[in-house]
Amino acid sequence: MICLVIQPIHPKGLALLADAGIETRLASAATMDVVANEIADCDAAITRNAGLNRAAMEAAPKLKVLGNHGIGVDPVDVVYASEIGLPIVFTPYGNVQSVAELVFAHLFAIEKRVREADAAVREGNFDYRYTRDFREVTEKRLLIVGFGRIGRRTADIAKAAFQMEVSVHSPSVPEADIVAAGFTPAPDLPVALKSADYVSLHQTLTDKTRGMFDAALLGAMKPGAILINTARGALVDPQALADAVTGGHLRGAAMDVFAPEPPPADHPWLTLPGILLSPHIGGATEEALERTAMQTAGQVVDVLNGRRPEYLVNPTVWERRRGA
Known part of the structure; x- marks a missing residue:
């Protein structure tokens, strides 16, 4: 059996596959035209943010399972995969801790002006410490969008580490569940934005959420607030965010995700120091990469050996899956 690895994964995941024969x-490249030319004789494939489109699936008559390395599956044609009985496994827990930690890394970098302070010392401006532009995060108000x-x-x-007052906007989660978790439901998003010092995005990308943080929602945010996005780049309107930061309405923003990835050379955020950027590193820690690769590879092995995997994106195909 052959597994096409569309984008590199942790060596321990590759070893697990090898041990299973x-x-x-x-x-040779993570573009769908190349993948379509190289997937024909493969029994399995593992992809990351490159996804797998219909043309590539059509070119793979032997494909019995697709391993999605991570949580988000929007680059994968899930509808067509389900039509042809192709199970898609994913890893909903592999990168949770790493991405959550990045939220706070970004937050501290902005509130403590870490980048600016580093540059000031290198430029000989030690008096930058007197700018009074540094803030604590403890006991501030955080709005989570997507629970x-x-x-x-x-x-x-x-809540535990910084005693923040946390509210949650998540239409798909019952308010009772949010309360039971120890947080405050925020059903009216524009109202909740008015009092939040920090807004952290964690929603999935759908037709409804695409571009949801437009000029209107960004304008509803508390003056001086910070927006952090470690979810999907298309949740935020690029020019609207650029305007909100350069205009001084927001203290800053941090973006770990883009639409598309990588961003084009003329992307409006690339020239704005007020927007902290990182190349989709939320789940790229050594620990998360190892966990995610092992979980993905393990489930691919399960499917190829006729065992139902733990996490299926499209569970309804299992009984009518290819090769069953």
Whole structure:
């Protein structure tokens, strides 16, 4: 059996596949045209943010399972995969802690002006310490938008470590569940934005959430607030965020995700120092990469050996899956 690894994964995941007698083949490029040319004789594939489109699936008549390395599956044509009986496994817990930690790394970098302070010392401006532009995060107000696994972990850390007042906007989660978790429901998003010092995005990307943080919602945020996005780049309108930061309405923003990735050279955020950028590193810690690769590879092995995996994106296909 052969597994096409569309984008590199942790060596321990590759070793797990090898131990199961599965040959791994790294795609020569993570573009769908290349993948379509190299996937024809493969029994399995593992992808990360490159996804897998319909054309590539159509070129893979032997494909019995797709491993999605991570939580988000929007780059994968899940509808077509389900039509043809192709199970998609994913890893909903592998990167939770790492992404939640990045939220606070970004937050501290902005509130403590870490980048600016480093530059000041290197430029000989030690008096930068007198600018009075540094803030504590303890006991501030945090609004979580999207109460999935990462949103919940971020809320837990904020409350336990920094005694933050945490509110949650998540239409898909019953308010009773939010209260039971120890947080305050915020059903009216524009109202909640008015009092939040920090807003952290954790929603999935859908037609409804695409571009939801537009000029209107950004304008509803508390003056001097900070927006952090470790979820999906398309949740935020790029130009509207640029305007909100350069205009002084927001103290800053941090973006770990973009639409598309990588961002084009003319992306409005690339020239703005008020927006902290990172290249989708939330789940890229050594620990998260190892966990995610092992969980993905393990479930691919399960499917190829006829065992139902623990986490299926499309569970209804299991009984009618390819090769069953």
